[in-house]
Amino acid sequence: MRTTHLITVAALALASLVVVPTGAFAAPAPPADPSASQHSGVIGQDTLRGLAEEAGIEFGVAVNADLLAKNGKYRNIVNTQYSSVTAENVMKWEAINPAPGVYDWAAAEALIANAEANGQVVRGHTLVWHNQLPTWLTTGHFSAEELRAILENHVRTVAEHFAGDIQQWDVVNEIFNDDAAGSFRETLWYQAYEELGLPGEQYVADVFRWAHEADSAALLFYNDYNLEFTGPKSNAAYAFVQELLADDVPIQGVGFQGHLDTQYGFPDLQSNLQRFADQGIEVALTEVDVRTFVTQKPNGTYTNTPADAAEGAQQVDYWARTLEACLAVEACNSFTAWGVSDANSWIPGWFTGQGAGLIFDLHSNPKPQYEALREVLRNAA
Ligand code: 9MR
DSSP states (O other), X not given: OOOOSHHHHHHHHHHHHTTSOSSSSOOOOOOSSGGGGGGTTSOOTTSHHHHHHHHTSEEEEEEOHHHHHHOHHHHHHHHHHOSEEEESSTTSHHHHOOBTTBOOOHHHHHHHHHHHHTTOEEEEEEEEOSSXXXXXXXXXXXXXXXXXXXXXXXXXXXXXXXXXXXXXXXEEXXXXXXXXXXXXXXXXXXXXXXXXXXXXXXXXXXXXXXXXXXXXXXXXXXXXXXXXXXXXXXXXXXXXXXXXXXXXXXOOEEEEOOEEETTSOOOOHHHHHHHHHTXXXXXXXXXXXXXXXXXXXXXSOEEEEXXXXXXXXXXXXXXXXHHHHHHTSTTEEEEEESOSBGGGOSHHHHSTTEEOOSSBOTTSOBOHXXXXXXXXXXXXX
């Protein structure tokens, strides 16, 4: 049986029930899926989270904190279908530290309170990333020494603040480029370290050490996209993780984001997960979605219908195979979809003409992907 943190979190949830403000977050309500409606008011065994528990993994979702607070249907799906939640945006640097010395914890704390009240674990996302940085930082004039101090202060402050609430932290996000050389991304942190006469990559080892000192219970992850395929990027990431481990850096996991697209072949995901796991660490699918091209309306806008029916079927297949790959690897204990429904996915805003990447449709109805995932979980249990 795999290790899960549900027991601890269930205990925390009971404790927190006393203090969590009522009203904003309802207790679990009947699942949105009609076939699960016999479990009215409880978390059904045939929900994703119920089946995932039987299979020994956490089934998670990236949560939009605004919708969680304001939209009952959305909240109901999050709380009944998933055992793990990731903050889609509210723990990122620009959101949590919008001005120098100012930390705004409210949205992230509300998300955590809801998770604890619903027996869910939380994946922290993310302490260090080159995107979604606050403008005071990106437009400020700081010396390399000051930048290093800002980095250390941020990592320690945020990790300490949430210590005890986070199961897995994406400590660093997307540190490699997506090129044929498998090169390291030369972010402002990288450049600051070089300016200080240190190897640029050394900031990564430092932030893992600071995060571990601040929260020794959370499992500390490096998270990236396109690690699913064996190639220059995943090979470079693999070698880098090996170096970190050799240097006793407290890294305990690698997150494979899993942003897949039917125009590319299905990756050799299982063997890639396995080789990272064989380094003695955990692995996880952290941001899964499967996009495809969708049809266009006469007015030029896009629908949510796959343009090619065969590729629509392939989306279902990719979801199932991604989950199967995780389940086939002992050290893969967590599988997260990057959003609840196609109505709140990042995909259409980033990839013109693509969409339909999630497992609930625009009206929050389960798609065939949802049923395929339940079938995979049933088979695994
Ligand atoms: O889903 C997130 C979207 O709402 C933000 O606008 C976007 C900004 O970069 O970030 C999205 O989440 C990203 C995640 O944090 C890291 N991996 C890629 C995800 C999709 O862009």
